[in-house]
Structures are given as C-alpha cells and as structure tokens.
Amino acid sequence: xxxxxxxxxxxxxxxxxxxxxxxxxxxxxxxxxxxxxxxxxxxxxxxxxxxxxxxxxxxxxxxxxxxxxxxxx
Numbered sequence: 001x002x003x004x005x006x007x008x009x010x011x012x013x014x015x016x017x018x019x020x021x022x023x024x025x026x027x028x029x030x031x032x033x034x035x036x037x038x039x040x041x042x043x044x045x046x047x048x049x050x051x052x053x054x055x056x057x058x059x060x061x062x063x064x065x066x067x068x069x070x071x072x073x
Contacts, residue, residue, distance in 0.1 A: 003032050004052040006039060007073045039072060 009024040012031070040048045051068065054060040060068065 003028060004055040005031050006035055006051065006055070006068055007031070011073060043072075 005028070009027070012018060012027070013020050013022070018027070043051070051060070051064060051072075054064060055068075
C-alpha cells in the first residue's frame with residue numbers, strides 16, 4: 001500500500017537539517033505519523049481524506065494544490 005504524503009522527500013530534506021544521504025524509506029513511516037497527528041487534526045477527516053486520495057491518484061488540482069504547497073508543507 002502506498003503512503004500519500006503531503007511533502008516530498010526533497011522538500012523535507014531542503015527545509016530541515018536531515019542529511020541528504022538519509023534513506024527516505026526510514027523517514028516515511030515517521031512522516032506519515034507526524035502528518036496524521038498534526039495535519040489531520042487541523043483539516044478534518046473529509047478534507048484530509050480528499051487530499052490523500054488526490055495525491056495517491058495523481059489528481060491534485062487547484063485550489064488544493066496551493067493549499068498543500070503554500071500552507072500544509
């Protein structure tokens with residue numbers, strides 16, 4: 001099962017002190033937990049699920065793309 005994350009590996013590494021050599025497979029479960037704990041509670045179930053489905057299906061459109069890029073990430 002694929003995990004739909006709201007931030008890319010590259011953006012995470014560029015905006016934090018995480019070394020570029022760290023394998024994303026190690027980070028991914030922790031990214032998912034952090035996303036569930038901090039973002040889901042702010043967005044609510046319906047919007048959170050919609051964004052995850054759109055990301056998983058590569059169907060993210062405006063204004064949701066701006067929401068992800070400008071506010072959630």
